[in-house]
Amino acid sequence: MPSTFSPTPASIPPKSPRLALRQPKGLPANFQPLNPLQFILRAAEIYPDKLALVHSDVKYPVHYSFAVWCQRIQNLAYALIQAGINPGDRVAVIAPNSPLIADAHHGVLAAQAVPCLINTRLKPSEVAYILDHSASSIILVDHEYTHLLPPTLKVRVIVSNDTGRSGDPYEEFLSSGRAYSQERGWAGLEYNPDENAPATLCYTSGTTGRPKGVVTTLRGSYLAAVANAYESRIHLESTYLWILPMFHAAGWTFPWANVFGFATQITLRTVDYPLIWKHFLNSAVTHYCGAPTVQIGIVNDPAAKRLPRPISAIVAGAAPTASLIASLEKIGIQPIHVYGLTQYGPFTRNFAQPSWASLSPQDRSTFMARQGHPFATAQDARVVHPPKDGDDTLVDVPRDGKTVGEIVTRGNIVMKEYFRDPEATAKAFRGGEIDFYHILHKLIFWSTGSFNTGDLAVIHPDGAIAIVDRSKDIIISGGENASSLAIEQELASHPCVLEVSVVARNHVKWGERPHAFVILRPKSIAKWKGRHDAFEKELKAHAKGRLPGFACPEWVQVVDELPKTSTGKILKVDLRKIVAKL
Missing domain, CATH: 2.30.38.10 (Luciferase; Domain 3)
Structure with a gap:
């Protein structure tokens, strides 16, 4: 990071601040409502000078210690309260991985409000629906995503130019919060007495209709974050690289899990594989999260090579194939396979067994592809x-x-x-x-x-x-149930297949049959150029030796890309629309 960067004056905390909120009246001495906001206060108290947040791959790089970041979060809370935000109000956040959205995971909670984290890949009409349905009272938006906002808004909008410098509208908003606080500090903010109060409001993708708003609680977020830190082994020496969007299920609660573990966080605005490998090789990265499709992009990037130190990859969003797990391990990335929902993210983990060490890589990878057992706090x-x-x-x-x-x-x-x-x-x-x-x-x-x-x-x-x-x-073919996931697992074992997705396609005789969409590995594209029919025959022959007849793909279509969500999860609903027209 450049040594010339200095946080804004309002971001500098006073000497020896008291890092505790005002306790609500009536709480017994043996009970404290759980709230993930506790983590940033604890981190700033114990490791005030440790590097907490790094945002380096932008025009205006910034970096904050836990003490400075904690002050900025406090400023955000006061600024929201000054803007008229009351406990329980929704605060819309539209931003990529950046200090703005990292701040919001803590600062909005400090105001006892609820961050409504909105997917930056949505259409303006979808964003308008969410803003209306959530009844958000204020909007924090990154400068690159103001086009998503409806043309007529009745609520205040705070734009971040992502500079961290004085003059940035978001920075001025934080500074106004510091002034409004009159240096009352954290003691001027009251701890939320209800651990079952809403923590976040995240909307589903809406692939089967209007998006639904998932409400999580402070208690659930606290326990999910602790579990993620524990199960992923995040601690003081950890450096977490933000590839997973923080707006997706509140970043699987890792915005809090990393702070609980005192880890340094590096934010990337976009999934950029050369940048990811730059950090893997030069920034002492120890952890990151990503769906299998993102993992495929990582292991197949031209810069991919054996890592000088192990990195833990928390894999979720879809079941990884055995071949993907083996590919990750080959270059020193240790997959931690977890399973969860668009709520708090993971709640089960595949716990490796000592007996697996004696298995062949293929057999061991098959065991590792299971979703496993519940988390410690699930x-x-x-x-x-x-x-x-x-x-x-x-x-x-x-x-x-x-x-x-x-x-x-x-x-x-x-x-x-x-x-x-x-x-x-x-x-x-x-x-x-x-x-x-x-x-x-x-x-x-x-x-x-x-x-x-x-x-x-x-x-x-x-x-x-x-x-x-x-x-x-599930594909129902001739009365038999064929698992699209099982088919994908076997097709992915072909050496020329980079990525594959299988959906049901109508069939006159059998009702439905599998249709496979395949992306070829870069090294195999030239081999099969102009010969996709031949590749289809080869892949079908490969499948026949591994799958029952009703599960073998009837059609194989080579494509350049697959439709995906912001987290890299394949949108099968879009693929079904394609085959419906065939």
Whole structure:
């Protein structure tokens, strides 16, 4: 980082500040509501001078210690309160990985408000819907994404030019917060007395209709962050590289997990593989998160090579193939395979067993591709039979690794509700009831059941869960259920396949048959140029030796790219639209 950078005057904390919020009245001495805001205060107290946040690959690089960053977060809280934000209000945030969105994960909570984190890849019409549905009271937006805002807005908009320098509208907003605080410091802000109050509001992609707003809680976010730090082994010497967007499920709670572990965080505005490798090789990176498609891009980048030190990759968003796991390990990237939802992110992990060390790489990778067991702070993760008509009783499938059921879960790392949508909330929970109560003029509801994930899986004798597919992605061919995931796993083992996605396509005789979309490895493109028909025959022959006949692809289509979400997850809904026209 350039030594010439200096934080704005308002970002410099006073000497020996008291880093504690004002405690609400009436709390017993043996109870403290859980809140991930505690982590930044603790980090600034214990390691004030440690490098906390680095934003280097931009026109105006910045870097903040925990002490300085903590002051900036405090300034944001006061600025929001000065702007009229009340406890429970939503604060919309539209930004790539940058100090703005990193600040918001803490500063909005400090104002007892709720960050509404919006995907920067959405269309203006989708952003307008979210802003309206969330009833956001103020908008914090990065300068590159102001075009997403509706032309007529009735709420205040704060633009960040991502400079960290005086004169930047966002920096001036923070400075106004510092002035408004009158140096009351953290003691002038009250600790949220309700650990079940909303922590974040993140909207689903809306692939099956309007996006739904997922509400998480302070308690759940705290426990999910602690679990992620523990399961990923994030600690004082860790350096985390931000590849996963922080707006996606609140960055799987890693904006808090990293602070809990006192790690240094490096932010990247975009997924740029040369930049990623620059940091891998020169910035002492120890951890990052990414979906399998992002991992594929990393291992196949021209700069990819054996790393001088191991890096842990938290892999989620889709099940990694055995060949991908082997490719990561080959260059010194240790995959930590986790599984989760668009809520808090991961809640299960594949826990490696000592006996796997004696297995062949292929066999070991197959075991590592399972979704595993619940996190330390999670609760149940069960695989249950489909419900019978009129009966919501949960019946577990046998632990035989063969019987397919749906994953359901309950416990600390499960969303609270869908925002302003009690019907969708009730539908999402099974095996219990949604109870509604009016408490202090607020509508409170919670579930006594389990959350339906929609993921189909088996459970092995050791209790490890292994996903076979999403319920909507199962291909029913001639009365047989074919897992698109299982097909993809086997097709990905072909040496010329870089990436593959399989969807159902209508078939006159069999009802449905698999249609495979394939991206070739860069080294194989020339080999099959003008000969895609020949490649299709070869891949089908490869599949026949590994899959039952009904699961073998009927069609193979070579493509240059696949439609993906902001996290790199393949949009199968777009692929289904393509095959529907064929």
